[in-house]
Amino acid sequence: MLLHRFPQFDLVRSTLRAFWTIRQASLLSPSVALQCHQYIQYRCFGKSMWLRDSAFGSALCTSYTAPALERxxxxxxTGARTRRFLDVASRRPVKVGILGGSVSACHGVDVDSMGKSCYARRIVDWMRERLYNGKEDGVIASNGAIGGMDSSYYAFCGTHHVPQDVDLLILEFDVNDQPYLNYTIYFDQLLRIALEFPNEPAVLVVGAWGPQLSFDYGYMDPSVTHLPAVQYYDIPYISIKPLLYVxxxxYAHTVGETFWTKDYVHPNAAGHKVxxxxxxxYLEKQLCLLNHFGVLNETALGGGPTVRTLGSEPVNDTDSFELIRLPPTPELVHNRTDDGETTDVAYPLLPDPQERISTLRLATPYTVPPTIIGQALSELFSPWKPDAPLRTPPPPHPFCADANDEAHPLTPRTNTVVPTAGIVVEVAVAEGRVAVFYFRSETYSPGVAECWVDDNRKGAVKLHGHWNKKMNVPSVAYIDSLVTPGDHYVTCEVVDETANPSAEKPHHFRIIAIMAT
Known part of the structure; x- marks a missing residue:
């Protein structure tokens, strides 16, 4: 009933229209289409900015409503990095990288990961047409996606699959990651490494939710592990799930067969188009913001033009990147003591009047937080002691030994099938953590292996290739977290245990990479 009363919220009908050949069916009223068109192309910060028309914006508005796009x-x-990327693209050719699993590899749609129906190709084609008047050499795309891989692999081995001089990096891991806290840590490491690439690229996370995920997790799919990280690093996150989940x-059958292949994991051509x-x-909106407002100001605290605030203190120009504007007078904070006494104490924003400012600021809108998302702050400082310079952990220096590493390649024996079979791999350790990336399946990997660092056989970690989930994907496991910095070696050996003694290869166990930080 509500959908009939409020047709602009009928996301399914408006989305399906893009793929039905009966184009004459009017699913959106002209007023709703205009609302969407203004939203994409003209409404920046709620103000009507009548910029030149966009054929792309008009096409999108015939298929999607403004609420659908917002959801x-x-x-x-802030969109700061995206707008900076679009600004760079106005002056020179750019490089775009894509990392993800089989969705980004365009499985089930095209053997070419950058085929015309693949979502990554659609985005790149938009950039070429919108920013470079159709010139293909305006955007150089590198798709490093590999079927079955998740963010934990790329957090260590991503530089093997995408150039480090990219200007924009697109990440897609909503299908292959798992909704557990450790995947937030892996995703965090991947984001930190990407943001510190030489060109300080913009990063865009896209979510290709599939119905099969809901059979295992309901709405609590891997996106719940990604959201804290993108919020922490101010990275946009676009997903098809809010449009199609409800x-x-x-209409499970209709929606499923319309947008996904038969496995209900991989989007079909229609799903890729969505x-x-x-x-x-999203990029159209950021381009609108860029055209009217420009990039966000990079003036750092303590530099640039100054203004007078609080009556005396000079600070940056008000165009600096602002988070929270505070009152220009000290706040009165009401305190209640344990014995019932109350006092009113005036607290300045900062203890030193010369440092007191009227706005909380970051150095720039592109600042990378100094600590990882899971850092226990008790290890860095105490709020009960005087302020001191922050002791920040060193940046991650990932090490990856896999088939793509010429210096530390894995041999064919990594696909082990009999007990006592094993490998020894040299690794370089910086922060002390060593991990194994291995294949897990309900059917194809019944074997069990033990892995350890150097001669610490007593500290070996047992890894099970079998699990009860329907998905066949790799998984990462830390086997040591207290390894001294320097060169070490990792040994993995198949043991006699198996999850399926009657299988054709009961001890089949597949290692994909040995990794360290």
Whole structure:
């Protein structure tokens, strides 16, 4: 009933229209289409900015409503890095990298990961047409996606699959990651490494949710592990899940066969179009913001023009990147003691009047937080002691030994099938953590292996290739976290234990990479 009363919220009908050949069916009223068109192309910060028309914006608005586009943005953030990327693209050719699993590899749609129906190709084609008047050499795309891989692999081995001089990096891991806290840590490491690439690229996370995920996790799929990280690093996150999840509950068969392949994991060509369109709509909005407001100011605290605030203190120009504007007078804070006495104490924003400012600021809108998302702050400082310079942990220096590492390649014996078979791999350790990336499946990997560092056989960690989930994907496991910095070696050996003694290869165990930080 509500959908009939409020047709602009009928996300399924508006989305399906993009793929039905009966184009004459009017699913959106002209007023709703205009609202969406203004939202994409003209409404920046709620103000009507009548910029030149966009054929892309018009096309999107014939298929999607403004609420649909808004809901697809799990996190928008400031858009600072995206706008800076678009600004760079106005002056020179750019490089775009894609990392992800089989969705980004375009499994089930095209053997070419950058085929015309693949979401990544749609985004790149938009950039070429919108920013470079159709010139293909304006955007150099590198798709490093590998089927079955998750963010834990790329957190260590990502530089093997995408150039480090990219200007934009697109990440897609909502299908292959798992909704557990450790994957937030892996995703955090991947984001930190990407943001510190030489060109300080913009990063865009896209979510290709599939119905099969809901069979295992309901709505609590891997996106719940990604959201804290994108919020922490101010990275936009676009997903098809908010548009289609509720409608999949009601029309599971229709929605499933319309947007996904038969496995209900991989989007079909229609699903790729939706994911590409939603991402393009976000980029259209950021381009609008850039054209009217420009990039966000990079003036750092303590530099640039100054103004007078609080009556005396000079600070940066008010165009600096502002988070929270505070009152220009000290706040009165009401305190109640344990014995019932009350006092009113005036607290300045900062203890030193010369440092007191009226705005909380970051050094720039592109600042990378100094600590990882899971850092226990008790290890760095005490709020009960005087302020002191922050003792920040060193940046991650990932090490990856896999088939793509010429210096430390894994041999064919990594696909082990009999007890006592094993490998020895040299690793370089910086922060002390060593991990094994191995294949897990309900059917194809019944073997068990033990892995350890150097001669610490007593500290070996047992890894099981079998699990009860329907998905066949790799998984990462730390085997040591207290290894001294320097060169070491890792040994992995198949043991006699198996999850399926009657299998054709009961001890089959597959290692993909040995990794360290």
């Amino acid at each position: 697809s943005r799990l996190f928008s953030g 409608h999949h509950l009601r 994911l590409g369109d939603l991402t393009i709509a």
